[in-house]
Amino acid sequence: MSGRLQKEPEGGRLAATRSEQISQPTVAKNGLHTHQRTLKKAARCTGIGVHSGNPVHLTIHPAAINHGIKFMRADLPGKPVISAHFRNVVDTSLATVIGQDGYILSTIEHLMASFYGMGIDNALVEVDTHEIPIMDGSAYPFAEAIRDTGIETQGGSRYYFKVKEPISIFQGDRSVTVYPSDTFQITNRIKFDHPLIREQELSVVITNDTFEKEISHARTFGFYSDYQQLKQLGLSRGCSLDNVVVIDGESILNEGGLRYTDEFVRHKILDCLGDFSLLGMPLLGHIKTDKSGHALNHAFLKKFLSRKQSWETHVISSQA
Structure with missing residues (x-):
């Protein structure tokens, strides 16, 4: 498997405020979630960019209710944030590339598929370059990191x-x-x-x-x-x-x-x-x-x- 996964110790930087307790079941009979979810603590992934060939260090941080999925370019002055939304897609020729205020991030599709497939609504992804690491070419290394780190059900309803x-x-x-x-x-x-x-x-x-x-x-x-x-x-x-x-x-x-x-x-x-x-x-x-x-x-x-x-x-x- 290409790339490394590492879980951050409890209390890691940018950890989300603990959500209120959910007493009722949070998975419907059709297998879909009734409430928003985030990671219990941060997870780190290390790999290479498939196009640049350069090392990439990525940290997935928990985030609060209604935060959504956002990416932070930690390598740039001011650490600009790009929201993961199709309105921010700027290129799809070789990979999905998003951009905002002149800053871009490439090859987000496998990580985004992992968030969707694992039922993660809220996360802040900190990355130190313009590409998400390719890992082994699949979404599994990201899904594994999310599962092993733990998933927290939050108080907000999932729309x-x-x-x-x-x-x-x-x-x-x-x-x-x-x-x-x-x-x-x-x-x-x-x-x-x-x-x-x-x-x-x-x-x-x-x-x-x-x-x-x-x-x-x-x-x-x-x-x-x-x-x-x-x-x-x-x-x-x-x-x-x-x-x-x-x-x-x-x-x-x-x-x-x-x-x-x-x-x-x-x-x-x-x-x-x-x-x-x-x-x-x-x-x-x-x-x-x-x-x-x-x-x-x-x-x-x-x-x-x-x-x-x-x-x-x-x-x-x-x-x-």
């Missing part, structure tokens, strides 16, 4: 976007549609003209458990020929077989091969989670994507929020 009617966006033969549902589900279809991938489709009802077991381990993937081109452009300097599934001809170059027979589509679901986390609130609905990517997902988020007649804010009861 959801509840889908009332289908919303779609199309781009050629690519599409994203969200349907009404009483759960949070993602169905993803990919198609590559390559014998190791071809057409794959998977549907998963996302809970903390299904995310960690079925999605979080899936790694980013790419073709060796593309990697060579990116290297010539001065990009992907941190790429290696420790953090990317590399396809060369009809072979997987990574020792041990794939973690799942359909690891490719599982990683696309992971990326979709990371993109949809930027809505600012979790979703109660069924996302269906067909050959979509970061750019189309983010275009959909913009359309979704503009269609206010198609959704409502919703609080889930523990009896739901």
Whole structure:
């Protein structure tokens, strides 16, 4: 596994004020949380930036109710903060990049997927460069750090976007549609003209458990020929077989091969989670994507929020 994880001792810097005690159940029958959540204490991750190849030190701090997910560039004067929201997305060509007031942060999607999948609403992420570490190319190192550090249920209700009617966006033969549902589900279809991938489709009802077991381990993937081109452009300097599934001809170059027979589509679901986390609130609905990517997902988020007649804010009861 690429990168290191370390939990911060109790009472670490920027720890959140303890939340009021919650006496009633906080997980509904559909597996979704009724109240906001944060980490019990800070967790640290150390790795490299997949594009820069430079070391990255990251600390995930607990945060108060309604804080949301925010990133602090500790390497810059004044330690500017960037909110994790799709309105702050400035680039999706090679990774999801957010920016605010002229400051940027790249490759946030795997960490954001971990927050979404593990049910974390509030956190302050302190990072010492312009990239989130790639770790092993999946979301699992982040999910593991969150689980091992501990999760605290907070007093504030957790609000959801509840889908009332289908919303779609199309781009050629690519599409994203969200349907009404009483759960949070993602169905993803990919198609590559390559014998190791071809057409794959998977549907998963996302809970903390299904995310960690079925999605979080899936790694980013790419073709060796593309990697060579990116290297010539001065990009992907941190790429290696420790953090990317590399396809060369009809072979997987990574020792041990794939973690799942359909690891490719599982990683696309992971990326979709990371993109949809930027809505600012979790979703109660069924996302269906067909050959979509970061750019189309983010275009959909913009359309979704503009269609206010198609959704409502919703609080889930523990009896739901």
